[in-house]
Amino acid sequence: MLRIITQLTDLRAELRRICDRTDSGEMSEQQATVEAILRRVAKEGDRALIEYTAQFDHIDLTPETLRVKGDELDAAYQQVSKELLDAIRLAKQQIEAFHRQRVPKSWVQFGEDGIVLGKRYTAVDAAGLYVPGGRAAYPSTVLMNAIPAQVAGVQRIVMVTPPGQGKGINPAVLVAAQEAGIQEIYRVGGAQAIAALAYGTETIPRVDVITGPGNLYVMLAKKQVYGRVGIDSLAGPSEVLIIADEAANPVHIAADLLAQAEHDPLAAAILLTPSLPLAEAVVTAVNEQLAEHPRRVLTEKAIAHYGLIGIVQTLEQAVELSNNFAPEHLELEVEDPWSLVEQVHHAGAIFLGYSTPEAVGDYLAGPNHTLPTSGAARYASALGVETFLKHSSIIQYTPAALRKQGGAVMTLAETEGLISHRDSVRLRLEP
Numbered sequence: 001m002l003r004i005i006t007q008l009t010d011l012r013a014e015l016r017r018i019c020d021r022t023d024s025g026e027m028s029e030q031q032a033t034v035e036a037i038l039r040r041v042a043k044e045g046d047r048a049l050i051e052y053t054a055q056f057d058h059i060d061l062t063p064e065t066l067r068v069k070g071d072e073l074d075a076a077y078q079q080v081s082k083e084l085l086d087a088i089r090l091a092k093q094q095i096e097a098f099h100r101q102r103v104p105k106s107w108v109q110f111g112e113d114g115i116v117l118g119k120r121y122t123a124v125d126a127a128g129l130y131v132p133g134g135r136a137a138y139p140s141t142v143l144m145n146a147i148p149a150q151v152a153g154v155q156r157i158v159m160v161t162p163p164g165q166g167k168g169i170n171p172a173v174l175v176a177a178q179e180a181g182i183q184e185i186y187r188v189g190g191a192q193a194i195a196a197l198a199y200g201t202e203t204i205p206r207v208d209v210i211t212g213p214g215n216l217y218v219m220l221a222k223k224q225v226y227g228r229v230g231i232d233s234l235a236g237p238s239e240v241l242i243i244a245d246e247a248a249n250p251v252h253i254a255a256d257l258l259a260q261a262e263h264d265p266l267a268a269a270i271l272l273t274p275s276l277p278l279a280e281a282v283v284t285a286v287n288e289q290l291a292e293h294p295r296r297v298l299t300e301k302a303i304a305h306y307g308l309i310g311i312v313q314t315l316e317q318a319v320e321l322s323n324n325f326a327p328e329h330l331e332l333e334v335e336d337p338w339s340l341v342e343q344v345h346h347a348g349a350i351f352l353g354y355s356t357p358e359a360v361g362d363y364l365a366g367p368n369h370t371l372p373t374s375g376a377a378r379y380a381s382a383l384g385v386e387t388f389l390k391h392s393s394i395i396q397y398t399p400a401a402l403r404k405q406g407g408a409v410m411t412l413a414e415t416e417g418l419i420s421h422r423d424s425v426r427l428r429l430e431p
């Protein structure tokens with residue numbers, strides 16, 4: 001049941017508990033499971049992958065069946081409707097157009113005395129894309145991962161996704177992969193897939209960066225392998241925080257709350273509003289929509305544990321609470337959303353106005369749907385082309401420039417007691 005909280009202190013405490021839900025002592029068991037999975041895959045490679053897939057996904061694999069073969073990829077096209085293929089192609093086109101805008105470009109600048117400074121951007125050699133597939137199939141996530149990697153110019157792009165319980169990988173996922181130019185696909189999910197990408201196995205060569213969202217196990221695994229590989233962000237169980245005024249439509253708000261809750265029992269769905277009548281109408285609408293929901297049990301769990309409606313004094317107070325939460329998705333369901341945007345400091349994506357359901361961002365508006373969760377939006381951003389790029393600084397000094405600035409370098413080097421640093425300048429300045 002969706003609770004209404006009217007006391008500000010209670011509301012702050014509940015928001016903190018929900019924000020920290022994947023990072024609290026309660027998750028120490030899952031943390032230990034993930035550590036053990038990572039250790040075993042690093043040591044035993046394919047054998048561990050196969051055993052974990054049997055244990056968690058109930059599918060028997062062999063080293064030969066880990067990789068999806070060409071005939072399975074071809075067959076996938078026969079299993080999707082034209083309508084779905086058209087939707088995938090529209091999404092691809094719009095996501096690509098968005099991600100091609102403002103791609104970081106290498107640059108140099110020429111300063112005094114002939115000094116040249118700049119940045120040279122290069123792509124990682126190999127990227128591993130995680131596409132979730134436990135409770136739902138995510139062709140949209142294939143596009144959201146693969147397109148920025150392609151735009152960045154990554155040479156080797158690998159996709160991993162759970163094997164699908166009984167029915168195989170969803171054909172829409174395989175079609176989306178081919179539409180995005182991905183051919184190297186392995187049927188393995190969860191923490192074991194992240195381990196394979198980070199450490200490499202006999203069948204799956206390691207990568208340099210791992211991207212993509214996933215459940216708690218995937219998120220904890222990405223956190224633990226960070227350093228050995230790069231990651232995009234901690235994009236875990238989904239969340240939405242909606243700020244709504246009294247004119248917002250309670251039926252639409254209920255649907256948007258449930259649209260996050262249906263992803264995972266750990267998903268968060270929060271409404272902040274100054275209007276008690278709206279809050280009560282949303283509770284009624286949530287109950288009505290839940291009664292018809294095919295994933296009712298899972299969705300109810302999320303709503304009961306990580307759902308709430310907070311009654312606030314003003315919309316500005318709602319924004320302040322939202323900034324503390326740093327939600328993955330923030331919806332501004334208010335008359336004049338642009339008047340609030342300036343005050344928003346932390347959110348993965350911001351959806352403005354009554355006719356912008358978060359689902360348009362999930363599928364095809366263009367911006368990436370892989371977004372930081374559990375407060376990570378305080379310091380992290382959406383997956384993007386830059387996730388697959390790094391830059392090298394460019395520095396060139398002329399003899400004249402070294403003569404002019406060398407003294408200061410030597411002074412700093414001596415202060416640090418680093419005599420060879422000093423001499424590397426001094427020896428160049430000697431006649």
Ligand SMILES: NC(=O)c1ccc[n+]([C@@H]2O[C@H](COP(=O)([O-])OP(=O)(O)OC[C@H]3O[C@@H](n4cnc5c(N)ncnc54)[C@H](O)[C@@H]3O)[C@@H](O)[C@H]2O)c1
Pocket residue numbers: 033056057131132133134135136141162163188189190191213214215216217218234235236237238263264267328369370371372373
């Ligand atoms: N933040 C984002 O950008 C974003 C985007 C899309 C989806 N998501 C999230 O992705 C997640 C998708 O989750 P999912 O479960 O459907 O698919 P998933 O692929 O993330 O996880 C499924 C895998 O989890 C592993 N697993 C399941 N139970 C386990 C256990 N008890 N012990 C060890 N491993 C276990 C299994 O190996 C399974 O293959 C949801 O939380 C959703 O909210 C987030």
Ligand SMILES: N[C@H](CO)Cc1c[nH]c[nH+]1
Pocket residue numbers: 138140141237238239260328362369370371
């Ligand atoms: N809402 C998810 C991000 O938290 C993305 C998604 C994909 N498909 C449906 N939804």
Ligand SMILES: [Zn+2]
Pocket residue numbers: 238259260263362
């Ligand atoms: Zn969604």
